[in-house]
Amino acid sequence: MRLIDQTVLPAPGSDPAATDPLVAASQALVQAAARSLIDPQARALASSVEWWPGPDRASGTPGLQTPVAVLGQGPTVLLLHGFDSSFLEFRRLAPLLASDHRLVIPDLHGFGFSPRPVSDDYDPEAVLRHLDGLLPRLGPGVGVIGASMGGAVAVALARRHPETIGRLLLLAPAGLTGRPMPVPPLLDALGVRFLARPGVRRGLCRSAFADPEAAVGPAELEIASVHLPTPGWADALRRFARSGGFAGCGAPLPAQPLAVLWGKDDRILRPPQKRAALALLGNRVEELAACGHLPHLDQPATVAAAWRNGSLADQGS
Numbered sequence: 001m002r003l004i005d006q007t008v009l010p011a012p013g014s015d016p017a018a019t020d021p022l023v024a025a026s027q028a029l030v031q032a033a034a035r036s037l038i039d040p041q042a043r044a045l046a047s048s049v050e051w052w053p054g055p056d057r058a059s060g061t062p063g064l065q066t067p068v069a070v071l072g073q074g075p076t077v078l079l080l081h082g083f084d085s086s087f088l089e090f091r092r093l094a095p096l097l098a099s100d101h102r103l104v105i106p107d108l109h110g111f112g113f114s115p116r117p118v119s120d121d122y123d124p125e126a127v128l129r130h131l132d133g134l135l136p137r138l139g140p141g142v143g144v145i146g147a148s149m150g151g152a153v154a155v156a157l158a159r160r161h162p163e164t165i166g167r168l169l170l171l172a173p174a175g176l177t178g179r180p181m182p183v184p185p186l187l188d189a190l191g192v193r194f195l196a197r198p199g200v201r202r203g204l205c206r207s208a209f210a211d212p213e214a215a216v217g218p219a220e221l222e223i224a225s226v227h228l229p230t231p232g233w234a235d236a237l238r239r240f241a242r243s244g245g246f247a248g249c250g251a252p253l254p255a256q257p258l259a260v261l262w263g264k265d266d267r268i269l270r271p272p273q274k275r276a277a278l279a280l281l282g283n284r285v286e287e288l289a290a291c292g293h294l295p296h297l298d299q300p301a302t303v304a305a306a307w308r309n310g311s312l313a314d315q316g317s
Contacts, residue, residue: 026114029227049068054109055133078134079093090103097307109126117232140164145307159252171303172262175249202221
């Protein structure tokens with residue numbers, strides 16, 4: 001795994017002396033990614049990150065600043081990444097939509113480069129509370145694109161905010177069916193240690209693409225692990241696993257217009273999981289040939305066209 005330059009630099013417009021150490025560490029990693037990642041689209045997306053105040057904590061103390069990539073102009077679209085990923089997941093889709101949309105791409109609470117205080121909760125409700133705090137900045141009629149676990153997050157968020165969220169596009173959504181399966185103590189820590197191994201991450205990254213021989217090289221492997229040095233990565237992931245994560249989030253489906261793209265070559269979600277989700281979603285699903293678990297990486301132009309076609313349908317309805 002290639003190591004990027006992680007020299008600490010202050011965030012633009014910030015006072016380094018006043019910055020929380022966890023925020024400073026996260027900012028340094030994002031700035032290093034913007035300078036040093038192999039993938040130029042990933043570097044550009046990292047360069048667009050702003051640091052937005054997080055929601056107040058349960059104790060009443062102010063939340064820490066969190067990374068949000070913001071780019072483009074036009075109707076606002078909120079993009080939500082998957083499990084143990086980051087905003088960089090949308091590096092190929094963002095340039096295709098930013099010409100006529102304002103894209104807001106946060107790192108979900110406890111994931112990506114987000115600061116992870118030990119005192120915070122790391123479970124589905126904490127993820128949703130963080131997004132609850134971001135939505136007032138986005139205005140009404142927000143579109144949402146959610147990938148993998150981000151699809152379950154999008155559905156749950158849409159039910160909570162029917163007056164704010166306009167429509168949804170889910171990309172191989174995970175967590176819509178089933179029930180939470182909390183990982184027992186000790187096994188949670190072992191699972192996180194296993195997930196941190198370079199060979200395991202390489203295998204998962206390759207499994208996510210329809211044609212890993214053609215699609216996965218040093219740039220993709222680098223991005224798959226670039227957020228792991230974020231302080232608290234292992235502990236937050238362990239606690240999220242112990243919570244059971246997102247499961248059974250699909251029913252009832254939200255009232256907003258909803259479309260789904262799913263790769264026929266998805267090797268991440270097991271067939272029973274996919275069958276259950278397809279039964280829930282019905283004719284909202286379009287399956288894509290030569291596409292794996294990440295349509296926004298395997299076929300970003302198809303995803304962008306699907307979003308724009310949905311916009312045209314909304315205007316004609």
